[in-house]
Amino acid sequence: MRNGSALRGGRLWPVHLVLAIGAAAMVMPFFWQVLTSLKTFTEATRTPPVWIPSFEWGNFAKVLDETPFLQQLGNTVVMTTGRTLAQLLFCSLAAYAFARLRFPGRDVIFVALLSVLMVPGQLFLIPQYQIIQSLGWLNTLPGLIAPGMFSAFGTFMMRQFFMTLPAEVEEAARLDGANPLRIFWSVMLPLARPGLLALGVLTVLWSWNDLMWPLIVNTDPESMPLSAGLSALQGEHMTDYPVLMAGSLMASAPIIVLFIIMQKQLIQGIAFTGSK
Amino acid sequence: MSTAGRAVAVKAAARPATRRRLRDRDWVWGYAMIAPLVLGLAVFYLWPVVQSVYYSFTEWTLFGDATWVGLRNYEQLFTDPANGRALRNTFVYGGLSLLGIPLSIAVAALLGTRGLRLVSLYRTLYFLPVVTMPAAVAMIWTWLYNGDYGLVNYLLSLVGIHGASWIAEPSTALYALVAVGIWTQIGYNAVIFMAGLQSIPSHLYEAASIDGAGRARQFFRITLPLLSPSIFFVSVLSVINGLQMFDLVYLMLRRGNPAREDTQTVVSLFFSRAFEEGAKGYAAAMAVVLMLITLVLTVIQFRVQKRWVHYA
Numbered sequence: 309m310r311n312g313s314a315l316r317g318g319r320l321w322p323v324h325l326v327l328a329i330g331a332a333a334m335v336m337p338f339f340w341q342v343l344t345s346l347k348t349f350t351e352a353t354r355t356p357p358v359w360i361p362s363f364e365w366g367n368f369a370k371v372l373d374e375t376p377f378l379q380q381l382g383n384t385v386v387m388t389t390g391r392t393l394a395q396l397l398f399c400s401l402a403a404y405a406f407a408r409l410r411f412p413g414r415d416v417i418f419v420a421l422l423s424v425l426m427v428p429g430q431l432f433l434i435p436q437y438q439i440i441q442s443l444g445w446l447n448t449l450p451g452l453i454a455p456g457m458f459s460a461f462g463t464f465m466m467r468q469f470f471m472t473l474p475a476e477v478e479e480a481a482r483l484d485g486a487n488p489l490r491i492f493w494s495v496m497l498p499l500a501r502p503g504l505l506a507l508g509v510l511t512v513l514w515s516w517n518d519l520m521w522p523l524i525v526n527t528d529p530e531s532m533p534l535s536a537g538l539s540a541l542q543g544e545h546m547t548d549y550p551v552l553m554a555g556s557l558m559a560s561a562p563i564i565v566l567f568i569i570m571q572k573q574l575i576q577g578i579a580f581t582g583s584k
Numbered sequence: 585m586s587t588a589g590r591a592v593a594v595k596a597a598a599r600p601a602t603r604r605r606l607r608d609r610d611w612v613w614g615y616a617m618i619a620p621l622v623l624g625l626a627v628f629y630l631w632p633v634v635q636s637v638y639y640s641f642t643e644w645t646l647f648g649d650a651t652w653v654g655l656r657n658y659e660q661l662f663t664d665p666a667n668g669r670a671l672r673n674t675f676v677y678g679g680l681s682l683l684g685i686p687l688s689i690a691v692a693a694l695l696g697t698r699g700l701r702l703v704s705l706y707r708t709l710y711f712l713p714v715v716t717m718p719a720a721v722a723m724i725w726t727w728l729y730n731g732d733y734g735l736v737n738y739l740l741s742l743v744g745i746h747g748a749s750w751i752a753e754p755s756t757a758l759y760a761l762v763a764v765g766i767w768t769q770i771g772y773n774a775v776i777f778m779a780g781l782q783s784i785p786s787h788l789y790e791a792a793s794i795d796g797a798g799r800a801r802q803f804f805r806i807t808l809p810l811l812s813p814s815i816f817f818v819s820v821l822s823v824i825n826g827l828q829m830f831d832l833v834y835l836m837l838r839r840g841n842p843a844r845e846d847t848q849t850v851v852s853l854f855f856s857r858a859f860e861e862g863a864k865g866y867a868a869a870m871a872v873v874l875m876l877i878t879l880v881l882t883v884i885q886f887r888v889q890k891r892w893v894h895y896a
Contacts, residue, residue, distance in 0.1 A: 323697050330691060331709040334771070338712060340735050341724045353733045402621035411614035417622065424629045428828065428878055430854050430871035434639060434864050435632030458624030488613040517717045519831050524859050538719040539835055542726075546838075549727050556720035567715040568708060574715075575707070578772060579779035 345553035352550050367554035375541055376530050377558065383526075384533040387452045388515040394457035395511050396504055403466030404492045408478065418467075424460040433524065440525050447531040452522060456515060462507050465580065469503030470496065506577035509570050516563045534559040639868035650865065657869035667870070669846060670853045671877075673758055677765070677849060678826025678881075684766035684773060685818055691770060692777035693807065710771035718768075722835035725764045726751065751836050757843035761832050769825070773818050780814030781807070812893040820885050827878055830855065850874050 344352050345368070346361040371377050405411075406418050436455050445451030473496065481491045497504070522536040529540055541555045567574060640657055642650035661667055691710060695703055713721065728735050731749030740747040750760040784807065792802050808815075833852040837844040848856075850870065858867030 320697065320700055323694050323700060324702075327691070327694050327706050330770075331706055334709050334712060334767070336735075337724045337728055337767075338716075340728060341720075344727065355733060355738060357735065357738055398621040398624060402618040405614045405617035409610045409614040409617070411611045414614065417618065420630070421622065421625055424625060426879070426882075427629075427633055428851075428871065428874050430851060430858075430867075431636045431875055432629050432632045434858055434868055434871075435635040436628055437859070439627070455628040458621055458628060460625060460629070463621060488610065489617065492617070513715060517719075519719055519834070520855065523834075523855075535717055535719045538717070538723065542719075542723060542835065543838070549730075549733075552723050553727065556717075556723040560717040560720040563715055563717065564712065567711065571704075571708065571711075574711075575775055578775045581776075 341553045341557055344550055345557050347550050349548060349550055364550060367550045368558065370551050371541070371555040371558060374544075375537060375555070377534075377537070377555070379530055380532055380534045380537040381559075381562075383449065383452065383531060384516060384535075386449050387456075387522075387533050388512055390449070390453040391456040391515045392508055392511040394453070395459050395462045396508055398457065399459055399462035399507065400466045400470075400497065400500060400504060401492065403463050404470050404496055405488070406463070407467045407470035408475075408496075409488055421460050422464060425464070429520075433520075436521075437524055445525070447526050447528045449531070451525045452531075452533065455521070456518070459511070462511065465507055465577075466500070466503055468580075469500055473499050502573075502576070505570075505573040506580060509566075509573045510577045510581075512566065513563065513574065636868045636871055639865050640872045642865040642868075644862065644864045653865070657866045658873075660866060661869055661873060666845075666848065666853060667850075670848045670850045673847060674827055674829060674849045674851075676758060677762055677829050678823045680759070680762045681765050681769065681822045681826045682819055683762075684769050685815065685822065687766070688770050688773035688818070689777050689811070689815070691774040692781055693803070695774065696778060696781045707771075707775075710774060712771070713768040714771045716768075718831035719835055721764065721768060722832050725760075725832075726836050729760055752841055752843055754843045754846040757837065757841075757847045761829075761836060761847070764832055764836075765826075765829070769822070773822075776818055777811065777814055780811045784810045809894045813895055816885070816889050816893045820882060823881055823885065824878065827851075827874065827881070 343359075343361055346363050346365075347358060347367075348362060348364045351358045351361060351364075406414060432455070440446060440451040440454065443451070445454070477495055477499070478491055481495050486495075517535060518533075519535045519539070522533050523539065526532050526536065529537065532540065538555055538559050542552060545551050639650060641652060641654060643653045643656070644650050694700075695706060729750040731737065731747070731752065734747075734750075736750065737747035748756050751757045788806050788810075789802055792806060797805065828851055829849045830851040833847065833849050834855065837847055837852075851874070854867050854870045854874070857863045857870065
């Protein structure tokens with residue numbers, strides 16, 4: 309492409325400069341969030357801004373005292389875990405059948421399921437709400453979890469993944485008399501680990517951050533996840549920005565840490581969605 | 585069954601008996617393995633679409649009884665000026681969010697520079713807004729945009745500009761939200777573009793530079809055309825996401841915000857009609873129309889792509 313020696317060393321500084329300016333624009337809001345969360349209200353509303361805060365940890369304590377934060381954190385963890393495990397199981401189970409087994413109507417059913425992806429979510433919400441209501445599941449964890457347990461996208465993604473796996477291993481197991489469920493569980497699932505991890509990370513991210521569904525079904529602060537809890541916090545502390553910044557930091561920190569750990573899987577998952 | 589199907593059946597019959605028995609049993613296993621998913625999707629997604637379409641022709645009483653009102657909800661849709669405004673805002677939002685695409689391509693291309701260090705650090709930083717909870721993003725930006733004490737206006741004041749109360753004024757609120765939307769999308773789109781860039785064979789660039797093509801020429805003649813499938817995918821996604829705009833509107837334009845009325849999107853309006861005002865039949869009609877709009881836009885995008893997308 310270009311000659312190698314020119315690329316090494318100092319010639320890359322303009323690239324670094326541009327990327328660093330962009331990165332600053334990405335990070336500045338978070339820096340400001342952290343800084344504000346450590347200020348007193350008077351410091352936060354001073355102009356020019358105070359750059360060295362007085363480390364007002366009381367803002368974080370206030371979030372813990374005045375909202376059921378830990379309860380909501382627990383709700384979020386249960387909701388996210390439940391949806392993710394269910395999706396991984398149901399999607400990969402069905403995806404394997406769609407990718408490798410033959411049965412009448414297979415392709416028609418698959419296409420019918422994919423049609424879900426074309427429909428805006430608002431068409432599901434009212435009937436979904438009614439189902440949850442009629443089951444008596446409003447303001448409960450099952451109500452929060454249930455619709456998110458099933459995913460057409462996840463099935464599509466896992467099916468594409470299974471189709472890339474070689475058929476030989478499976479054929480050998482078949483001739484040994486293993487049934488499809490057994491082959492799926494002990495041969496294919498271990499091979500599908502990268503795909504499962506990618507789908508899992510995407511689902512965790514989506515579920516942790518999901519706002520509209522929780523706003524609809526769980527309106528009681530004790531049963532909300534963090535996303536809806538933040539919305540309620542904002543409603544109460546309209547202008548107490550240090551407390552709002554502390555709350556938003558506490559609610560989003562776990563997923564940011566997870567992302568930094570699982571970055572590779574998340575990037576793979578997203579790159580995958582772009583390639584299909 | 586088609587001729588091809590019959591040919592497969594004939595072939596299967598010619599196989600050894602054990603093998604055939606295995607294939608026959610596939611039926612049962614196949615249905616059993618897809619059953620949980622199919623059931624879940626049917627109950628929570630497929631049947632609800634049918635129900636929603638039915639609801640769009642009904643009106644609901646306080647007790648949740650639905651009575652058939654024919655096309656009245658749809659007539660009302662066209663007479664309520666709030667809908668026209670929301671639709672316009674939604675289109676502006678969807679259209680302007682495409683502005684993030686050139687930025688994302690630039691980021692991806694720069695990150696793909698050969699021999700560049702710190703790539704994973706940059707990627708992490710550009711990705712932070714993508715993984716952050718929208719509720720948190722909305723709070724952070726509400727604070728940054730604050731007219732009196734916000735960082736945005738402080739920075740502007742350093743260069744002598746007196747900034748507005750960005751999200752409290754009808755003339756600026758929508759654009760302020762678009763900027764936040766783009767900010768959250770750049771990292772995500774850049775990842776897709778990076779994958780697209782990696783799939784471009786390097787010998788093309790080698791051949792081009794032997795022919796004396798400079799970097800800019802290579803970018804416009806090789807990179808952009810071969811990246812066009814990714815650009816197409818991202819633009820379809822951006823428009824769909826734009827049409828679905830809700831979280832930021834709901835959280836940044838709270839009740840009492842003077843810009844709230846003028847900056848609603850279709851989905852935020854749907855949410856308040858359906859779940860705050862209880863007008864579920866009317867809201868269902870909104871959802872049906874939104875589906876039709878999404879469908880038409882997607883079909884148009886797929887039609888137009890034939891003119892500019894090159895599949896290698």
